[in-house]
Amino acid sequence: LFLSSMAHQHTPFDPDVGLNALQNYILSPNNYFILKQHANPDGSKYAELVLQKPLDREEHPSLSLKVIAVDGGNPQRSGTVNINVSVLDANDNAPVFNQSIYRAVVVENAPKGTYITTVNATDADIGTNGEVIFSFAKIRGFTVDIFSIDENTGVISVAGLIDYEKEKKYELRLEARDRGGLTGTSKVIIDISDVNDNFPVINIMSFSNTVSEDAPIGTTIAVVNVKDADSEKNGQINCAIDKTLPFKIQSS
Ligand SMILES: [Ca+2]
Ligand SMILES: [Ca+2]
Ligand SMILES: [Ca+2]
Ligand SMILES: [Ca+2]
Incomplete structure (x- = not known):
């Protein structure tokens, strides 16, 4: 969280005294911050901008606030300051696959490198918090070696010998991990089609x-x-x- 153009505490200088001196601070309506007003021992006032609920960069990447200081005089005089808040990203979103299950078919004996399908996942965060790496999840400590997945593109292809007579169907768990370590999962079912071999x-x-x-x-x-x-x-x-x-x- 950056507070620019103004510090947390701000004391506009009003040289008047009594009613004509600073009476009140007003904050523009917003969902996140409130102003807490305090009085110094000398009677001068200052206000503190206090966060009321968690900021969400994915919802509002920046906020524009306005603080108005008004005096009690007649005519009333006011001073305004604009505060721009840029919300920095936190890794609070896990990657999400665009399908909960993928299905594909490949013929047995297909050569290594044969394209099978592409999976995809998105992550609402930005930068490395939103960078997604694909992999097959280990199943009972065993890694898949007849299929491979490109960790960047999500392309699944043939990496070993596929024998319909040995296995007619594979169900593989997919993992999408962001650089901050949050993961999303899905699965792919690959049906093998028979060849007269x-x-x-x-x-x-x-x-x-x-x-x-x-x-x-x-x-x-x-x-x-x-x-x-x-x-x-x-x-x-x-x-x-x-x-x-x-x-x-x-x-x-
Ligand atoms: Ca975020
Ligand atoms: Ca993320
Ligand atoms: Ca066959
Ligand atoms: Ca045959």
Whole structure:
């Protein structure tokens, strides 16, 4: 808080005496300050500007006050002084993300550096009190290494190998910290989309390598198990057997 052009205490000099001398100080209407008037032992008066409620730079970065000193004479004479108060910033606002949750999708196996999404936070303070640094919050002491976040721009990108077959979805906690140490949080949910990067794998469970020539139709010769680690269409399998052979495949 700066008080310029006038000190806390001010005694306009009025050479008159009695009623014609200084009678009163008046402060222009405002929400923050009041004037306390005091009398010196010699009868002269002075006033003190006293803060009544906390200043808020974010609401009012500066205040213009006027103090009027009036005498008791007729005609009444007055003197005016202007007081400009500049409110210095305190770090009283934490950064706030513009979304409480962010969602994004990235394909598996996307190369390092692939853009995923951008998060943003604002801080109502100024200077370093309002400078925001982004990071992923540690989850149970574990840091995320397959995604990275640019601490200045909030850009989230791929930093490691993403395998849909291992993890289909990531939920990461975000932190925005100002230089004064106040933090805001949010989260980002990253859905991984599947790529057809797995071949079907055939496992023979049982197999009879001899079959009687009079075996009835429908006799089971072999049981195979076929798997594809991918999802949906990428994991759907069609089994076929050479049509010229006297065997058919049936799913169970
Ligand atoms: Ca502030
Ligand atoms: Ca702040
Ligand atoms: Ca896949
Ligand atoms: Ca596949």
